[in-house]
Amino acid sequence: MNPLLKAEDLVSYIGLYTILQGVSVEIHQGEAVALLGRNGAGKTTFLRTIMGLVNTRSGSIKLDGESIVGKPTYEIAKMGIGYVPEDYGVFDELTIEENLKIAMWKEDKPTLEKRDYVLDLFPDLKVAYKRLAKTLSGGQRQMLSISRALVNENKIILIDEPSKGLAPVVIERLALALKEISKSTTILLVEQNFALACAVAERYYMIDEGKTVDEGTIKELIEDTELQRKHLGVI
Numbered sequence: 001m002n003p004l005l006k007a008e009d010l011v012s013y014i015g016l017y018t019i020l021q022g023v024s025v026e027i028h029q030g031e032a033v034a035l036l037g038r039n040g041a042g043k044t045t046f047l048r049t050i051m052g053l054v055n056t057r058s059g060s061i062k063l064d065g066e067s068i069v070g071k072p073t074y075e076i077a078k079m080g081i082g083y084v085p086e087d088y089g090v091f092d093e094l095t096i097e098e099n100l101k102i103a104m105w106k107e108d109k110p111t112l113e114k115r116d117y118v119l120d121l122f123p124d125l126k127v128a129y130k131r132l133a134k135t136l137s138g139g140q141r142q143m144l145s146i147s148r149a150l151v152n153e154n155k156i157i158l159i160d161e162p163s164k165g166l167a168p169v170v171i172e173r174l175a176l177a178l179k180e181i182s183k184s185t186t187i188l189l190v191e192q193n194f195a196l197a198c199a200v201a202e203r204y205y206m207i208d209e210g211k212t213v214d215e216g217t218i219k220e221l222i223e224d225t226e227l228q229r230k231h232l233g234v235i
């Protein structure tokens with residue numbers, strides 16, 4: 001079976017700086033894969049390169065076998081890649097209801113069912129449905145941001161460090177929700193929080209200095225404390 005998303009020897013740059021210097025990742029349909037690495041390793045840049053927000057110099061990115069390099073971001077999104085950025089990307093001056101509504105490509109029955117699904121998954125959003133996004137807590141904003149990606153028929157969702165800035169108890173709730181989401185959605189998860197990555201993903205890729213330096217199953221990584229220390233500094 002062809003991978004759903006495949007990046008090969010990806011090199012990308014911002015201005016004069018080459019940031020990614022050879023990232024290769026393969027994700028199959030139905031998988032939950034974690035992208036791990038220290039601060040500044042290039043994880044966010046990798047997601048932004050996939051979305052066409054950072055320029056590719058060489059290498060390839062394919063969705064379902066079709067190249068997406070050089071396409072505008074809106075087209076990449078429409079091809080079925082949902083992106084949940086680090087800074088949430090929600091509209092502060094709009095309500096939860098409106099934030100979800102403008103994220104929807106359609107208002108057909110399947111989309112409205114997906115909206116109901118996310119409201120069941122995140123009951124906080126249901127309670128605060130008519131409230132402005134700016135009144136939400138960090139955790140609730142994260143839930144809204146993830147929900148905005150889930151209301152559409154996406155092939156894969158890229159989630160950038162959802163645990164950032166959240167209290168441990170909120171991260172635990174988020175881990176349960178992401179695990180539930182992973183039953184029906186392919187996920188690429190960038191995480192520094194090792195426990196959250198372990199709770200959600202089955203496989204991982206490790207990035208260091210803009211390159212993929214390791215890959216394997218999360219189970220292998222949990223058992224390899226030396227590798228955790230080397231690349232994540234978690235122990």
Ligand SMILES: Nc1ncnc2c1ncn2[C@@H]1O[C@H](COP(=O)(O)OP(=O)(O)OP(=O)(O)O)[C@@H](O)[C@H]1O
Pocket residue numbers: 014015017019037038039040041042043044045046192
């Ligand atoms: N706009 C920019 N101009 C120049 N360099 C940048 C820019 N954005 C990011 N970088 C550099 O690219 C490298 C990778 O950054 P990136 O944000 O992708 O790392 P990361 O692995 O996501 O780290 P973190 O977990 O801290 O967000 C870093 O060295 C960073 O300083």
